[in-house]
Amino acid sequence: MLVSTFMRRLGLGICAASGIAFGGNAQDADLSIMTGLQAGTYIQFGRDLSAIMQQCGTTLDVVESAGSLENLLALRERPNTQFGIVQSDVLEYMQTFAVDDPTVARAVDGVRIAFPLYEEEVHILARRDIAEFGGLNGKRVAIGALDSGTYLTASLMISLAGIEPAQVVAIAPDDALAQLEAGDIDAFFYVAGAPATLYSANAIDGERFHLLPVQDTTLQAVYTPTTLAGGTYGFQPDPVETVAVKAVLMTYDYDPRGNRYHQDSCRGVSDLSSLMLSNIDTLRREGHPKWQSVDLTDMPSGWDVSTCVSRGIDPDYVANCSVETP
Incomplete structure (x- = not known):
């Protein structure tokens, strides 16, 4: 009964957001991450990630939310939303139902893994x-x-x-x-x-x-x-x-050769990916205690990694950053 209620909520959420034209115009992109409630761990992780982006003079807005489902849907439907933190069982649930449910399939189309986070x-x-x-x-x-x-x-x-x-x-x-x-x-x-x-x-x-x-x-x-x-x-x-x-950082598979919005969003995703790798020791030392258990290589199965993330973690990639990271 409770699970069927969740599916009805999912359908309503997608329908309510369906009027938004995701990435359909060519304006510059601002960067933001969907997190969770003020008393939760997601929002603290979002602030930690925002801090490392700020080292480069780049603003990553940390957005409070209801949590995983809202965050996942926002990656496709909410403008200027490049990142969202989502629970792995939500991902598994969506993946299972996407096979036979077109509504769920639309909700996750283009959504990609950035990095695994913590339990x-x-x-x-x-x-x-x-x-x-x-x-x-x-x-x-x-x-x-x-x-x-x-x-x-x-x-x-x-x-x-x-x-x-x-x-x-x-x-x-x-x-x-x-x-x-x-x-x-x-x-x-x-x-x-x-x-x-x-x-x-x-x-x-x-x-x-x-x-x-x-x-x-x-x-x-x-x-x-x-x-x-x-x-x-x-x-x-x-x-x-x-x-x-497991909590997982998700993103969207932006086209680095697409319109200005896609190009800017992809650059932001690549920059954050690069900075997470180069600052992981700082995050473990100065961020939320859960950073100490983060293994950025422990990818959940069944989900593709974003093209822009793959670009950012390439050893030859240089973040669009005027300040040297520690």
Whole structure:
């Protein structure tokens, strides 16, 4: 039921954006990256990437969004949007349905991989009396905002595990935290790279709430089993078993010989690709802690790499940059 709701949302999202003429004119391109909510990891990664572009005097606008689905659709439908961070299970889901669904096929046409990023842990903050994932049966559960990766992941996990909540609430994690503390819901999902600001910046009562372990064998077979180390958050002294999905930086396959918009966008994609490689040590040292686990060569299967990314990572490519990178 939840998954079919997601498919209806996908169709509505594509139809709503279908009036935009993507790349149809020849104006210069501004650069932007679609990220996520203010309390999430995506937006911090976007700011880190914007900072390395700024070294070259190039502005990369960091755009807050609902999350993965909005980001993926924006690469085709939103002007001046060259990058978006997307969860790998959203990619796999779209790829699977693109084979038989023309609507989904249109949504991903021309969308390409830029780089793999990091594993995003599934956080489920719940009342203390809910001891395991199966305990979400009959409970009031928030599953993330519509058009977010959290929404899809939570929907899939609930369906795969045969969970039947008494109520499913589609709201953003920061709103869900307030509702959990007020007693209006019993648990909420949030897919984010640890440490997630939502949990580290708020004084969560560890006597009332805890991160729910995910030890379901079906889910462990579909997703990557992982462990949140004890002390990742102040309210969480002990390790917590959960699962994870990979965050991936996506782009569009611009034509470097096309109109001015395509040429400028392709140059921006190539420049950022080159700068990510040359600044990866700086990003690991000064950026979000998740940069330390990023392997830029760990490409997910089934998706092509952008032509403009391939150009940028060529050893002979020189970024359009007047400032030397560290």
